[in-house]
Amino acid sequence: MRVFCLAVIITVLPLANGLADDAGRHLQADLQTLKNVGNEGRGNPKATQCWQRVATASAHALPEILTALDDANPLAANWIRLAVDAIASQANSLPLDSLTAFLADTKHNPRARRLAWELIDSREPRLAEELLAGMIDDPSLELRHDAVARLIDAATQEKKGGSAAATTSLKKALSAARNVDQIKTITASLKKLGESIDLQEQFGFITDWQLIGPFDNTDETGFDRVFPPEQGIDLSTRYPGKNGDVTWRQFLSADPYGMMDLNKAFPGPGDGLKEVTAFAATTFFAEKSRPAEVRLGCKNAWKVWHNGKLLFGRDEYHRGMRIDQYTMPVVLTAGENTLLVKLCQDGQTKDWTKQWQFQLRVCDATGGAILSENRPPTPGPEQAAATHGKEPPL
Amino acid sequence: MKAPLSMIASYAVRGIIYSALMLTALPLCTATHAGIPPGWPAFQGPNSDGTGNATISELNDGRIAWRVDLPGSGLSSPIITDEKIFLTCSSGSEQDRLHVICLDAETGARTWHRQLWATGRTMCHKKTNVAAPSPCTDGKHIYALFSSNDLACFDLTGRLVWLRGITADYPNVSNSLGMSSSLVVTNGVVVAQVENDSESYAIGFDTTTGQNRWRLDRPKAANWTSPTLLAAGLVGLQSKNGIDAIDVANGGVAWQYTGGASTIPSSCRHGDILFVPSQGLVALSCSNLIDKAPQQLWKSSRLSPGTPSPVASDETVFTISRGDVLTAGNTADGERRWQLRLKGPFSSTPVVLEDKLLAINEEGVAQLVAFSDDQAEVIGTLDLESTVLASPAVSSAGILIRGESSLWKLRVDTE
Incomplete structure (x- = not known):
């Protein structure tokens, strides 16, 4: 009998290991097919078949599947996460230990780690809550958001016992917060506790620019037209503008959220200039070369260049703006980096079409401010007003 | 890393079983592909005119069959097929979590x-939502579009068929106020209008692969209207310029109406008539839609719709004005039959159930209107105490009303 059992083990074990290897290889191959999907539905037919197999994998494979998100493009990431949804919804139990280990490894994709946390939360909410406590600096924005929210709640309770502890908690929360609404909530609370926060610096808004304009934008033709600043920035040169020669000049903003109001730089009669284009240029000094994001909020048509390279542009007017409305990845050069913004105003005359403005900051992938090495102190209102234009007489 | 034995069984065996099922299921599904499935398959319902195949004789609290919480917010309409309800939602501080539920x-x-996860921009006006476009179904698959221009296709059991990221493909396809155009599907092509001030397209997606069958340049202007199913294989695309009737087989223009049209309320097709919000309401006779351009039957400034789209039943077309006045017109000549002031304001398009019309205002007050050829009255109200911007969906299973974070089912009459 023992001999028989030994024979079975000798025969079956390699077979089982072989099957395991095969299964692992097939899963990896299927995940790779999902990762190969591209624009305009490229790779969809193959991915459809592979997804059905991945979505019926065992729950034990979830950490391996989540790992595939590390180098998946945004489209492929959705194929993979939908398979995770399907597996988890059918599973009687989840491998919580290996999911917890996956979550703890911050080298993994932040969204994959958040997904792992949600899987844990779906089965062991108490454990998930405990894990969240240490995540206020997490690379995952959602994990960080929820951890900061709990810190804000704690500060609210601490206020009842005295302001010192609440102030400490709120400052810690502010340092970690990336969500705009949370930052506004925290700074409002700190203000009530007698603290003042430099929001420009907190967000990293750039508010010291050289401006030139107005150039023409009749019938919105200025967006596509190439003006001299787009071919090279020379702050000492004079160019023909829409209403005569124009030169570069400094413009500062004291707005807490870094709003660069070009109607203050180039005041026009009545509701301001219409059918015009202007440029804003600044030099950003980086300590070292590094990946970063240029983030823009703007409700006018715009283009942005980094070191002479066009990052993106959009010809939409007056449909709304918000902080970080557009995110453009860049690699900062060690030392000097030039940023150029083109801002077009159209000819609409309704109340909600007066604005001609933008807000721009440089930050890391989580939205944490990256400040220029030569960043001047945040300007005060009087200092900023001194750089604003004078409204022409009617 | 080696797979546990349980995984071998599930991965290898389940994959084989599923592939076999797919092979046997595909020909069966194809047979029903061209038809319009029963239920409420898309915005404006199975008849493209807002009429539902059910009746409701009264409206009160007792009509509520159930209310369920939703995993996110949204103002897309539910769709119904095969005794299942499908709905989209969004959640997260940036509305970048997109949900499809059954x-x-x-x-x-x-x-x-x-x-x-949203792959396109999620910014939108506070009144609207990333989950604004309504999904649609051909009875085999459901197609879900979001304001981020993510488009997903699932089978009715939740298995993913394909995905597209339209803004990933065409980076300036977005609207900072939000997109809201709903989908239609016909003859193996799902049609999306992704029109805005910048890069504007109408795209026909192959229902099997999600790949483009065709892509048309569209007017560079914000447009929140939805395509209208004119006939099998023919879809009307509305814009500020008017209507373009598109043959979904190749994206070719079958005919055009160039009299201009609204960019908020959508057209509705009732039998052989297309009602177009166009400086009032224009009725186009479309009895032979494929081969020749439609004839304008009439135009009426007294039937001008506000945000809700027109709906039509039998010989009556209904509009709700910006001033919250429900107006009924004769489909044959546009003559006004009656007017009734409702409690507004309205965003959602009403539905018609035989001789009743159900309109729900933005505050969640549902109003049941009984009408005849020459008069109408509100015979019942129901306050859902929730913001309601989505249009209801109707089937023999009931009337579905989507609120800010809940979905209600109202009972319809039983025989």
């Missing part, structure tokens, strides 16, 4: 729930 039509119990 509920049992009888009980409201959640059958499945899938989530995506």
Whole structure:
């Protein structure tokens, strides 16, 4: 009998290991097919078949599947996460230990780690809550958001016992917060506790620019037209503008959220200039070369260049703006980096079409401010007003 | 890393079983592909005119069959097919979590729930939502579009068929106020209008692969209207310029109406007539839609719709004005039959159930209007105490009303 059992083990074990290897290889191959999907539905037919197999994998494979998100493009990431949804919804139990280990490894994709946390939360909410406590600096924005929210709640309770502890908690929360609404909530609370926060610096808004304009934008033709600043920035040169020669000049903003109001730089009669284009240029000094994001909020048509390279542009007017409305990845050069913004105003005359403005900051992938090495102190209102234009007489 | 034995069984064997099922299922599904499935398959319902195949004789609290919480917010309409309800939502501080859920039509119990990450921009006006476009179904698959221009296709059991990221493909396809155009599907092509001030397209997607069958340049102007199913294989695209009737087989223009049209309320097709919001309401006779351009039957400034789209039943077309006045017109000549002031304001398009019209205002007050050829009155109200911007969906299973974070089912009359 023992001999028989030994024979079975000798025969079956390699077979089982072989099957395991095969299964692992097939899963990896299927995940790779999902990762190969591209624009305009490229790779969809193959991915459809592979997804059905991945979505019926065992729950034990979830950490391996989540790992595939590390180098998946945004489209492929959705194929993979939908398979995770399907597996988890059918599973009687989840491998919580290996999911917890996956979550703890911050080298993994932040969204994959958040997904792992949600899987844990779906089965062991108490454990998930405990894990969240240490995540206020997490690379995952959602994990960080929820951890900061709990810190804000704690500060609210601490206020009842005295302001010192609440102030400490709120400052810690502010340092970690990336969500705009949370930052506004925290700074409002700190203000009530007698603290003042430099929001420009907190967000990293750039508010010291050289401006030139107005150039023409009749019938919105200025967006596509190439003006001299787009071919090279020379702050000492004079160019023909829409209403005569124009030169570069400094413009500062004291707005807490870094709003660069070009109607203050180039005041026009009545509701301001219409059918015009202007440029804003600044030099950003980086300590070292590094990946970063240029983030823009703007409700006018715009283009942005980094070191002479066009990052993106959009010809939409007056449909709304918000902080970080557009995110453009860049690699900062060690030392000097030039940023150029083109801002077009159209000819609409309704109340909600007066604005001609933008807000721009440089930050890391989580939205944490990256400040220029030569960043001047945040300007005060009087200092900023001194750089604003004078409204022409009617 | 080696796979556990349980994984071998599930991965290798289940994959084989599924492939076999797919091979046997495909020809069966194809047979029903061209038809319009029963239920409420898209915005404006199975007849493209807002009429539902059910009746409701009264409206009160007792009509509520159930209410379920939703995993996010949204103002897309639910769709109904095969005794299942499908709905989209969004969640997260940036509305970048996109949800597609399936509920049992009888009980409201959640059958499945899938989530995506938005790949396009999610900014929108505070009144609207990333989950604004309504999904659609051909009875085999459901197609879900979001304001981020993520488009997903699932089978009715929640299995993913394909995905597209339209803004990933065409980076300036977005609207900072939000997109809201709903989908239609016909003859193996699902049609999306992704029109805005910048890069504007109408795209026909192959229902099997999600790949482009065709892509048309469209006017560079914000447009929140939805395509209208004119006939099998023919879809009307509305814009500020008017209507372009598109043959979905190749994206060719079959005919055009160039009299201009609204960019908020959508057209509705009732039998052989297309009602177009166009400086009032224009009726186009479309009895032979494929081969020749439609004839204008009439135009009426007294039937001008506000935000809700027109709906039509039998010989009456209904509009709700910006001033919250419900107006009924004769479909044959546009003559006004009657007017009735409702409690507004309205965003959602009403539905017609035989001789009743159900309109729900933005504050969640549902108003049941009984009408005849020459008069109308509100015979019942129901306050859902929730913001309601989505249009209801109707089937023999009931009337579905989507609120800010809930979905209600109202009972319809039983025989």
